[in-house]
Each structure stands twice: as C-alpha cells, then as structure tokens.
Amino acid sequence: MVNKNPKVYKKMLENNHTLPYKVRVDGQFFDVIVYSMLGKIAGIIVANPDGLTVDRETAEKVIIEVQKYSFYFDYLKKRAQLVKERDSITAERIESVQRILNEKGLFGQKLQSEMDELNLALEVYKQQQRKLDIYQEDITLLNEKVESQQEIFEEDWNNAEDLSLAYAMAAYGQSLYLEKTRDTRKKMLKWTQMHGKMLPAEQRRALSKLAFVLSEAQAGHIFDQIISLIPMLENGLQLNRNQPIPARVKDYGKAYEAYCRVYEPPMEKIGPLIRNKKA
Incomplete structure (x- = not known):
C-alpha cells in the first residue's frame, strides 16, 4: 500500500x-x-x-x-485573487485627485466633518497600501529564497510569521477605515451629483475627477472587495469591536500573533485530499 x-x-x-x-x-x-x-x-x-x-x-x-507555512499567506493569496493589483493602482489614482477634500467648507457645515473622516480614511488607505506593497515584495523574496534552497529553514519560519503579522495588521486597519466611511463616500458621490454644478469651474472639475475615481464602478468596487475579506482576517480571533480603530488594530495584532503560534491546520478538510495509504 x-x-x-x-x-x-x-x-x-x-x-x-x-x-x-x-x-x-x-x-x-x-x-x-x-x-x-x-x-x-x-x-x-x-x-x-x-x-x-x-x-x-x-x-x-x-x-x-x-x-x-501556507496559512501565513492565505489572506494575501485570497486578496490577490480578488483585486489583483487594482488596490495599488487605486491608491495611485486617489493620490492624484484627493487634494480637493482639503478645502474646508466645500461641502457645507453639515457634511464637512464626515468629509474630513473620508479624507482621513483615504490617507490611511494610501499609507497602508504602500506598506502592503512592500510586504508583498518581501514575501515574494522569501518564497523565492525557500524555493532556491529547496527547504524552509528556521529563519524562514520566523520571517514568514513576522511578514504575515505585518501584512494582516496593515490590511486590517485599511479595511476598517474603508468600512467605517463606506456610506460617507456614497454621500460625497450623491452630493457631487446634486450640488457640484454650483461650484466654481476649477473646484467642480477637481471634485468630478475625485467622484469618478471613488465611484462604485472604480474604487468603490475595490473597496467593497477589500471590506468583504474582513471576516477572513478576523477568523478564529477573540476581538473587542467596540473600540476606536487604532485600538482595534493594536489588539488585533496581539490576537493574530498569538493565534499564529497555536495554529493547527483543519485536517478534517485537508485529510480527504491525502491519497497516501496506511502502512
């Protein structure tokens, strides 16, 4: 056998x-x-x-x-399947059109505080995306190293855990800010459609460009895909969700690190795939 x-x-x-x-x-x-x-x-x-x-x-x-070893990068692989490189492209596009949100009073007193939150969320998105891109490059280099040496050394296990933690924390913070401001982004799009024509020409053009980039067919679609992966990031963790986002991310990092150290693969799912026979 x-x-x-x-x-x-x-x-x-x-x-x-x-x-x-x-x-x-x-x-x-x-x-x-x-x-x-x-x-x-x-x-x-x-x-x-x-x-x-x-x-x-x-x-x-x-x-x-x-x-x-595969578990460390499960989220990265799933995210890459969903958004490919469009999360990075979206960050670059936002960078080129976001400045209009820095103009105070543009949306009136009623909406301004919400738009400031959206502006912050977009800044976080860009910052975290830059981190994610760097971590992804480091993960690629690590996997290439493992492949070239044809073995996973102890240092590789440590690096894999560190990179997995860093990637997960950056993605979690990014995702939470996107989730928090999803409705605000839609309000901005609606306001632009209804009131944008009344703005001076330069502001109108700038806001229209931002609205296009953040539309449902553009960044909105990418954001929703990223938000949809929050349950995957949180899976198996005991988290307090009734905290400000920075505190949630900090606690998430501690919980995820502890989970990595005791992680056991779901053999009830993997076992049926193994074709080796008993001795």
Whole structure:
C-alpha cells in the first residue's frame, strides 16, 4: 500500500505539480505532489527521497507543516485573487485627485466633518497600501529564497510569521477605515451629483475627477472587495469591536500573533485530499 510510484495515484484529466521545496519531518526530507483539476486541488501525495509514497501517518505530518507555512499567506493569496493589483493602482489614482477634500467648507457645515473622516480614511488607505506593497515584495523574496534552497529553514519560519503579522495588521486597519466611511463616500458621490454644478469651474472639475475615481464602478468596487475579506482576517480571533480603530488594530495584532503560534491546520478538510495509504 506504500512505497509506490506517485503516478499510480494520478487520476484521468488531472494535472500535477511538486512543491518547489522539500519538507523536513523527523530529520528526513519529503516531496509533496499536488493533483488538480479545473484549477482546484483534487489530491495530495507525499513521497520520500527515493520518489516513493510514504505511509498515511507520515504524510499527514508533512502536510501539516506545508499548511502551517501556507496559512501565513492565505489572506494575501485570497486578496490577490480578488483585486489583483487594482488596490495599488487605486491608491495611485486617489493620490492624484484627493487634494480637493482639503478645502474646508466645500461641502457645507453639515457634511464637512464626515468629509474630513473620508479624507482621513483615504490617507490611511494610501499609507497602508504602500506598506502592503512592500510586504508583498518581501514575501515574494522569501518564497523565492525557500524555493532556491529547496527547504524552509528556521529563519524562514520566523520571517514568514513576522511578514504575515505585518501584512494582516496593515490590511486590517485599511479595511476598517474603508468600512467605517463606506456610506460617507456614497454621500460625497450623491452630493457631487446634486450640488457640484454650483461650484466654481476649477473646484467642480477637481471634485468630478475625485467622484469618478471613488465611484462604485472604480474604487468603490475595490473597496467593497477589500471590506468583504474582513471576516477572513478576523477568523478564529477573540476581538473587542467596540473600540476606536487604532485600538482595534493594536489588539488585533496581539490576537493574530498569538493565534499564529497555536495554529493547527483543519485536517478534517485537508485529510480527504491525502491519497497516501496506511502502512
């Protein structure tokens, strides 16, 4: 049942690839072969240095290590699938048109405080996006390092956890500010549509450009996708949501760091994918 060529476990129409690094368990290295169909994982096989399948118990130990490393970047991968690079592009576009919000009294006394909050949220969005872009580059470099050395060293585990924490905290703060000001952004769009024509020409053009960038079809769509991932960031954490955002982000960082250190992969979901047999 064990020590077979992994090819015997490949099913018709499936694609397969071997992870670009080996996994060390109990002092021995193992390869992990992933079978997929239509872009989804269909099965997993763990093989020893001789290229033969190992017993189920050993395979599970190996997969646990793989899943722990993958967990650090699950949010990043999901976000990349949703928004690709449009979050970074949106930040650049906002930078070029946001200045009009600095003009006090533009929206009247009734709305001005809300517009100031929106202005702050956009600043936070840009700042955090710059951080996220840097962290993503660092994560890419880390994965390239692991691939080149074909093993995850202890320092790589530490770096992965640190980068995962930094990325999650930046994304969480960014997401909370977007969520808080979602209705305010819509108010600004409505106000511009109804009253923008009464503004002087220069202000009218500047506000129209901002409204276009923040419209539902542009930044609004990206913002909603980012907000939709808040539950993924919060999953498994005990959080106090009745605090100002800076305090929430700080507490989130502590909770996420603690969660990383005790994280256990959901083997009830992963187990059925493992095709290695019992000894």
